[in-house]
Amino acid sequence: MPPTISVANLSKTYASGFQALKGIDLEIRSGEIFALLGPNGAGKTTLISIICGIVSPSGGSVHVNGHDIITDYRTTRSLIGLVPQELPNNAFESVWDTVAFSRGLFGKPPNPAHIEKVLRDLSLWDKKDNRIMTLSGGMKRRVLIAKALSHEPRILFLDEPTAGVDVELRKDMWRIVRDLRDSGVTIILTTHYIEEAEEMADRIGVINNGELILVEDKSTLMHKLGKKQLILQLHHPLEKIPSALASRGLTLSDDAMELVYTYDTQGERTGITSLLAELNEAGIKFKDLSTTQSSLEQIFVSLVKRPS
Amino acid sequence: MNFRAVQAIYLFELARTWRTLMQSIVSPVISTSLYFVVFGGAIGSRITQIDGIDYGSFIVPGLIMLQLLTQSIANASFGIYFPKFTGTIYELLSAPVSYFEIVLGYVGAAATKSIILGLIILATAGLFVPIQIAHPIWMIAFLVLTSVTFSLFGFIIGIWADGFEKLQIIPLLVVTPLTFLGGTFYSINMLPPVWQTVTLFNPVVYLVSGFRWSFFGVADLNVGLSLTMTLAFLVLCLVIIAWIFKTGYQIKN
Numbered sequence: 001m002p003p004t005i006s007v008a009n010l011s012k013t014y015a016s017g018f019q020a021l022k023g024i025d026l027e028i029r030s031g032e033i034f035a036l037l038g039p040n041g042a043g044k045t046t047l048i049s050i051i052c053g054i055v056s057p058s059g060g061s062v063h064v065n066g067h068d069i070i071t072d073y074r075t076t077r078s079l080i081g082l083v084p085q086e087l088p089n090n091a092f093e094s095v096w097d098t099v100a101f102s103r104g105l106f107g108k109p110p111n112p113a114h115i116e117k118v119l120r121d122l123s124l125w126d127k128k129d130n131r132i133m134t135l136s137g138g139m140k141r142r143v144l145i146a147k148a149l150s151h152e153p154r155i156l157f158l159d160e161p162t163a164g165v166d167v168e169l170r171k172d173m174w175r176i177v178r179d180l181r182d183s184g185v186t187i188i189l190t191t192h193y194i195e196e197a198e199e200m201a202d203r204i205g206v207i208n209n210g211e212l213i214l215v216e217d218k219s220t221l222m223h224k225l226g227k228k229q230l231i232l233q234l235h236h237p238l239e240k241i242p243s244a245l246a247s248r249g250l251t252l253s254d255d256a257m258e259l260v261y262t263y264d265t266q267g268e269r270t271g272i273t274s275l276l277a278e279l280n281e282a283g284i285k286f287k288d289l290s291t292t293q294s295s296l297e298q299i300f301v302s303l304v305k306r307p308s
Numbered sequence: 309m310n311f312r313a314v315q316a317i318y319l320f321e322l323a324r325t326w327r328t329l330m331q332s333i334v335s336p337v338i339s340t341s342l343y344f345v346v347f348g349g350a351i352g353s354r355i356t357q358i359d360g361i362d363y364g365s366f367i368v369p370g371l372i373m374l375q376l377l378t379q380s381i382a383n384a385s386f387g388i389y390f391p392k393f394t395g396t397i398y399e400l401l402s403a404p405v406s407y408f409e410i411v412l413g414y415v416g417a418a419a420t421k422s423i424i425l426g427l428i429i430l431a432t433a434g435l436f437v438p439i440q441i442a443h444p445i446w447m448i449a450f451l452v453l454t455s456v457t458f459s460l461f462g463f464i465i466g467i468w469a470d471g472f473e474k475l476q477i478i479p480l481l482v483v484t485p486l487t488f489l490g491g492t493f494y495s496i497n498m499l500p501p502v503w504q505t506v507t508l509f510n511p512v513v514y515l516v517s518g519f520r521w522s523f524f525g526v527a528d529l530n531v532g533l534s535l536t537m538t539l540a541f542l543v544l545c546l547v548i549i550a551w552i553f554k555t556g557y558q559i560k561n
């Protein structure tokens with residue numbers, strides 16, 4: 001099957017001289033959920049904006065279902081729905097009007113039944129006559145999603161859909177995205193949060209400084225990145241790690257008050273239970289324990305530092 | 309051609325007028341009525357006829373033009389500036405619409421409002437002074453042409469503006485003075501010869517003169533010249549808009 005979106009050697013330099021994208025090559029497969037991870041300013045929004053037609057590329061090309069986004073923009077844009085990162089809204093309009101407007105703008109004939117379904121799916125139905133300015137931030141984001149879905153797109157871009165969103169809405173959002181994928185919509189979302197990518201995506205791309213550092217299946221990537229550390233705070237300083245625990249690969253902190261155990265969250269067994277039992281046998285008492293996961297920022301740093 | 313998109317933009321913009329009925333329709337009508345009371349009634353009663361027309365009636369075409377110009381510019385500039393300001397322009401840019409369709413929707417709606425407003429003011433004027441229209445077809449033609457041309461001009465200002473101050477500055481500093489000096493309240497034949505020549509560089513003179521001719525059959529300038537100058541300004545605006553969209557100026561990075 002040909003790729004739904006094919007990006008070739010795409011670059012963007014803004015008028016200020018800032019190089020936002022440096023020769024991006026990327027293929028999005030039909031029907032997948034693709035998560036684009038990256039820190040602020042990495043180029044995620046620029047990439048999406050070019051594909052959707054909001055920003056002009058400086059070089060390279062983008063094809064959507066085989067159609068060029070510039071020469072055949074009507075076809076490509078009809079296929080795409082975009083939920084932007086910010087919450088721009090026509091404050092004085094009603095929810096229903098603004099969603100119906102979006103449908104018209106994309107050239108689709110009026111279809112009240114479809115708009116009703118979209119609003120109901122997004123729990124916006126009882127707000128349909130409210131002015132947008134009266135809605136909460138979370139509701140406004142739902143309105144933007146409704147607008148993007150109003151014209152029945154085959155490809156949906158979600159630019160940081162869960163930034164500043166409460167837990168309930170985040171769960172809703174994930175459910176909606178899965179439902180859409182099940183109906184055959186290809187989804188591209190950007191995020192800072194690795195958990196989100198982990199929860200949602202089939203494939204993950206990491207972008208930094210305008211370069212796509214890696215693109216991999218989630219399972220492969222999670223295996224690579226899914227290391228966690230268990231930190232045990234000891235009652236008494238430990239002079240050295242007992243030989244019975246040597247095979248565990250434990251490390252002792254400089255003040256000898258902390259034992260650190262590194263394990264793989266994706267593995268069959270984490271080995272935590274047996275480790276705790278062995279510690280007990282060795283007579284090592286601890287007063288507290290905590291776990292940490294490498295943050296996305298750290299992962300980026302390690303990825304960027306890695307010689308390419 | 310994405311007619312549904314043009315229709316969506318057009319109806320959206322007209323709905324905005326309906327929401328802001330006070331500013332859009334009522335306030336221009338009130339300010340025009342004040343002009344009639346002050347210039348037509350109080351001062352006009354002491355002025356003799358101009359070109360054989362009572363002063364109160366003489367100022368009607370100019371007053372309609374005055375509102376037509378300011379409201380066309382205000383409506384069209386605000387209509388396209390507001391999405392830029394709020395960020396909702398992302399939707400316009402990501403939609404399968406051509407630039408021509410965008411202009412058609414926004415400028416069409418702004419011009420429609422101006423035409424309706426012009427007719428309302430004309431009706432209002434009828435309450436104060438007797439109105440006669442010698443060439444009704446030409447009157448409508450000038451009304452439509454002026455509304456479209458200055459809505460295009462307003463669209464350009466709305467794209468160019470990157471703040472609310474800039475949105476106001478052209479109407480306040482350029483358009484209002486030109487309109488007042490454009491023969492709304494006097495015939496340019498009443499000016500000293502030097503100023504008559506200077507006045508010919510003011511595009512509004514041609515609009516007011518042509519529009520007045522459609523009412524009374526007499527004008528300061530040849531009506532063909534008026535029409536040519538108006539069309540020339542229309543073409544100029546179209547060329548600028550074509551350039552704006554070609555380069556993405558102020559709307560697309």
